[in-house]
Amino acid sequence: MITGKEFKVSAIENGTVIDHIPPKSVFQVIKILHLEESDDMVLFGTNLESKKYGKKGIVKVSNKFFKKHEINKIGLVAPKATLIVIKDYKVISKEEVKLPDTIEDIVKCFNPNCITNHEKVNTKFYFIDKEDIKLRCHYCEKITDKKNMIVR
């Protein structure tokens, strides 16, 4: 351990830290990344103090190094998240989450009459607005926005 700073959520030796998650999105991030099925140590905290955002959530996953396309989708619920890779307790890299151009599987189409809500079809969306989160369904072509987005 390098700093004398007290950790509310213990440091990890190797793995990934996802910082600056909006407090209410912590569990969604865990769900999107399927961390509930993980066999490795997963630590999380929420409503922690943050100089930048007032309150924040954090998730630390031991021994897991995500591929970009796996982790970028959390940008849907945590657009300002920081991804920190840790090796031997040291920060190896730090970058902001970047939304991909397509979102597959994790969002439910808002249109009740969309085929994806009636058949076993993986959903797929294209971003038409990354700032405000507006997604166009690949199938029914309707737009699902932030306000009516359900992450499944």
Add this chain to the structure above:
Amino acid sequence: MKNKSLVSISDYTKEQQLRILDIAEGFEKNPRQRLLENYVAATLFFEPSTRTRLSFESAVSYLGGKIIGFSDASSSSVQKGESLRDTIKTVANYSDVIIMRHPKEGSARFASEVSKVPIINAGDGANQHPTQCLLDLYSIRKTQGKLDGLNIAFVGDLKYGRTVHSLVQALCQFNCKFSLVSPEELKLPSSVKIHIKESNLEYYQTTSLEEVIPNADILYMTRIQKERFSDPMEYEKIKNSYILKNEMLHKTKSNLKILHPLPRVNEIDEDVDDNKRAYYFQQALNGVYVRQALLTSILGLK
């Protein structure tokens, strides 16, 4: 375009759309060509649509092809709980092309992903109906001699009419001017208007039908359905202001043509039918030629 499904009008480029119109002209001159002999087309109508189905079946029949399928989901395996995926995979074994109408939006796109033969979307819920769009383009080009620089007036239910949505989107490729005539409740949605704006084209919104008649090249009429109104009083108030009558057509451009995707209820008075500007029945006939063009193009015969 061989083996390329047509789900959404935007699946085809402008050039590909025009190519279909060119081929359709050939079929208008000679619709009876035995090009589909030994071919089987499946028409899967999970919800009834007599007009579209008959138009496709007529197109296939004039070309000498065979048709299999159903005209109503209640007489098919869907009734037994079969998934769309299984129905499509099965029928793709029996046919060279599948023409489908389905009540769920996105069903045709999904079908095109599980089918080994091309899919032609004949309407997926409130989403797309691309062959209607092509036949509308054909009818406009046929009557005006061009698609560029026209003044197109859309009248009626511009909010829910998918025909209007696809056609507006397609006409944005051709530098047209749009007059959008509808009651307040049924204005063109912003998701469609965005196409006009992105193409830097002019549009004019109004609630008055009479106002747009003198300058229009095309008057595209649609039906206003009572069930679209939350307040039935509101419907009663406006319903008569969107009925086109012959007496309203004395001051028009000489090239004006009146289009309607049909079926009509009362939004075009029958006294308009004999006016030389009425084109809606010819428009329906054009659908056969356009569908012949599409089928032969998708099967690689044209």
